[in-house]
Amino acid sequence: DAGITQSPRYKITETGRQVTLMCHQTWSHSYMFWYRQDLGHGLRLIYYSAAADITDKGEVPDGYVVSRSKTENFPLTLESATRSQTSVYFCASRTSGGASNEQFFGPGTRLTVL
Amino acid sequence: QKEVEQDPGPLSVPEGAIVSLNCTYSNSAFQYFMWYRQYSRKGPELLMYTYSSGNKEDGRFTAQVDKSSKYISLFIRDSQPSDSATYLCATLTQGGSEKLVFGKGTKLTVNP
Numbered sequence: 001d002a003g004i005t006q007s008p009r010y011k012i013t014e015t016g017r018q019v020t021l022m023c024h025q026t027w028s029h030s031y032m033f034w035y036r037q038d039l040g041h042g043l044r045l046i047y048y049s050a051a052a053d054i055t056d057k058g059e060v061p062d063g064y065v066v067s068r069s070k071t072e073n074f075p076l077t078l079e080s081a082t083r084s085q086t087s088v089y090f091c092a093s094r095t096s097g098g099a100s101n102e103q104f105f106g107p108g109t110r111l112t113v114l
Numbered sequence: 115q116k117e118v119e120q121d122p123g124p125l126s127v128p129e130g131a132i133v134s135l136n137c138t139y140s141n142s143a144f145q146y147f148m149w150y151r152q153y154s155r156k157g158p159e160l161l162m163y164t165y166s167s168g169n170k171e172d173g174r175f176t177a178q179v180d181k182s183s184k185y186i187s188l189f190i191r192d193s194q195p196s197d198s199a200t201y202l203c204a205t206l207t208q209g210g211s212e213k214l215v216f217g218k219g220t221k222l223t224v225n226p
Contacts, residue, residue: 031212042120042218043158043202050212058213090157094212101146101206103214105157 002026006091006106014114019078021109023091030096032074033103034058034066036087043090049074050096081113117141120203120217129226133190137203137217140184144205144215147179149188152200152219161201162188193224 004025013019023032034046035058045058047066055066063085065077074093078085088110092103120137127133135149146165150158162177164170170177178187186203202219206212 033213040122040218043216045213048213092157101148101212101214102160102163105159107157108155 004091004093004104004106006089006109008109009107010110012112012114013081015082016080019081019111021076021078021089021091021111023074023076023106025072025074025091025093025104027093027095027104028071029093029104030071031094031103032068033092033094034064034074034076035090035092036060036085037090037108038087046076046089078111081111083113085111086113087111117215118203118205118217120220122218122220124221124223126223126225127193129193129195129224131193131224133188133193133197133222133224135188135190135201135203135220135222137186138184139186139205139215141205141215142181142184146206147177147186148204148206148214149175149177149186150202150204150216152202154199158202193222195224195226198223 007022033048035043044060049055049068088108090108091106094103118139149162151161152158164177167179167181174191176189200219200221203217204214
């Protein structure tokens with residue numbers, strides 16, 4: 001399927017466990033982003049990537065690790081999950097250039113850390 | 115102060131009402147202004163996009179930017195129940211970081 005997909009869509013884990021959220025896009029977009037969305041905070045950028053092997057921190061990177069070995073994939077890993085990382089996580093992508101700067105969002109992953 | 119401020123609402127209106135959604139921002143370097151719409155349990159999707167000041171109209175939706183007062187607005191005419199969603203404003207500097215700065219979102223309910 002064309003577009004941007006995230007897996008899993010729902011995840012329940014326990015404090016201290018490692019969790020990896022997957023993001024895949026089929027457009028060959030240069031830029032990819034990870035956000036978390038929480039009540040009262042809106043969308044906050046965790047990490048982003050301008051191209052394969054280029055990543056940079058966003059507003060709330062602590063406790064998260066990303067990698068981008070292939071253009072189409074941008075996994076997000078919680079090395080040791082904490083309850084404060086319970087959230088809805090959105091992956092997004094966009095092309096470089098372009099007038100609209102539109103980011104295309106995935107459907108989200110609902111993560112619960114017990 | 116957060117770079118983009120948005121009243122989270124919630125906002126509830128009757129069908130057919132004119133809706134006004136607003137954001138303020140603090141960074142005068144912002145040049146691109148967007149409105150995203152997010153339905154419940156879905157990812158945000160771009161609704162409107164404007165560059166610099168002025169108005170942009172698309173059907174029942176009008177986006178307005180006033181750079182002198184650092185104010186962003188989205189107007190919805192003849193609102194429909196299908197407009198019920200969370201609306202997020204977002205901004206971006208020109209030629210700078212690719213990072214969008216989002217408001218917290220306003221939840222809108224249009225009652226039939």
